[in-house]
Each structure stands twice: as structure tokens, then as C-alpha cells.
Amino acid sequence: MTEEQPRGGYSRDGEDEHERLDRHWNELLQELRLAQTGTQILFAFLLSIAFQPRFQDADNFTHDVFAVTLIASAFAVGLLLAPVAFHRIVFQKRLRDQMIPIAHHLASGGMALLVVAMCGGVLLAIDVVLSRTIAVVIVAVVALWFIGFWYVLPTYVRRTSRPTGE
Template sequence: MTEHDRGGDYHRPDEDEGERLDRHWNELLQELRLAQTGTQILFAFLLTIAFQSRFQEADQFTHDVYAGTLVASALAVGLFLAPVSFHRMVFQQRLRDRLVPIANHLASAGLVFLIAAICGGVLLALDVVLSRTVALVIVALVLVWFVGFWYVLPAYVRRTSRGTGE
């Protein structure tokens, strides 16, 4: 029997609710490891920009974009780390049924702030090498690209799939 015949790897009729929650928690942790690392690197890089002499000479627009990007990055880091803290606080309290859906929402919110931080970082860099108008157009396209691949495509697949999905 192929994975397709079983309905993909999301539906496992042989697992109980506890096993399903454990599997979902482990899948979410794997995703968070990737997101946390990249976001923390971006955040650390952004922290160094403010101390560059050339940045001090930048205009108010650049400073505003930087501030928004830094805050979005910090919020993304916080949201990606929140499930870890949440788990520590409810560890051994038999609350996995509450932990998993809340952690999923925290991670999803973190992705929104990560998109904002990435777009802000791209705008900061492109504004140095291109005209501001061109930089803004490119960042708008980058935003559409992220929204398309991170939200529209999965929503489309979810809507058009006949799978059992969890």
C-alpha cells in the first residue's frame, strides 16, 4: 500500500489521540527549529546595522523602515520561541491537547512577522543600490511571492484536496 493509498501521512488510523498530538508537536518543533535559526540570524544582523556610521547618515524613511523591520524581526523571534516557553510552563501537566493548537497559532503569527522582517530587510538593502521607487516595487513583488507560496498555494491545495488532512 502506498502513502497515497493511506491518504498521505496525515491520517494514521492506528494512532490514538495522544500519539497524534505527540506527532503534531514533533512536526511543529522541526518546523520551528528552521524558522527560529533563520529569524535569530536576521535579528542579530539587523541589530548591527544601527551602529554603522553610514546608517546614522541615512534619511528618516530608512530609519523608519529599519525600526519596523527590527521590531517585526523581534516579534517573529518571540513568537517562534513562545511554544518552547509554553511547553516548559505546562510540562507534565497533561495539556498537550491545548499546547499543540496554541503553539501552531504562535508559529503561524511568527511567519507573518517574519515576512514583514524579510521584506523590510530587502527594502533596506535595495534602497541603497536602486531608486526608492524601484526598491518599493521589488519589495511589493517579494511580498506577493511570499504570500503566494506561504498562504495562497497551501490554501488552494487544502481547498482542492480530497484528503483527510489534520
């Protein structure tokens, strides 16, 4: 491996700025397609819970967890769909260089809210079948799982790898 080559020999020599922006936008759209689908299904499922007769009789803790989870899910959907709406409004205005960093932050915020929504959904389900204490412990483990794989591992790899000009 030479000094000029990034770790692993992967490089995009010859890619101009426009090609790089187009590639980044397409990669972001692919990531959003995956995240949006699951988040929208979770949101729809949560909406159906509120209208179940058994849910009406649940305690305040369950109603509070449900409310936070539903709102986090709705906000996640909003942030994960925001880059699409943003693109529709600035389409053909030659603003991709500005759009990509903004869309990146919107998607990152949506993913963070998705962690909250997933943990809330797990807590709602596990609280029904196990004791509340065990349910909270399990949700803490689930939260650490998401944080570890979604944030800690990529941050570690990013900080220990040589920059590639990506």
C-alpha cells in the same frame, strides 16, 4: 483509490489521539527549528546596522523602515520561541491537547511577522543600490512571493483536497 482512503493513499490508520498529538508537536518543533534560526540571524544582523556610521546619516524613510523591520523581527523571534517557553511552563501537566493549537497560532503569527521582517530587510538593502521606487516594487514582488508560497498555495491545496482526519 477507495472512498475511505485520503487522496494519494496516505493515511495514519491505527494512530491513537496521544500518538497524533505527539506527532503534531514534533512536526511543529521541526518547523520552528528552521524558522527560528533564520529569524534570529536576521534580528542579529539588523541590530548591527544601527551602529554603522553610514546608517546614522540615512534619511527618515530608511530609519522608519529599519525600526519597523527590527520590531517585526523581534516580535517574530518572540512568537517563534513562545511555544518552547509555553512547553517549559506546562511540561508534564498533560496539556498537549491545549498546547498544540496555541503553539500553532503562535508559530503562524511568527511566520507572518517574518514576512514583514524579510521584506523590510530586502527594502533596506535594495534601497541602497537601486532607486527607492524600484526598491519598493521589488519588495512588493518579494512580499507576493512569500504570500503566494507560504499562504496561497497551501490554502489552495487544503481547500481542493479531501479531508484526511489529520
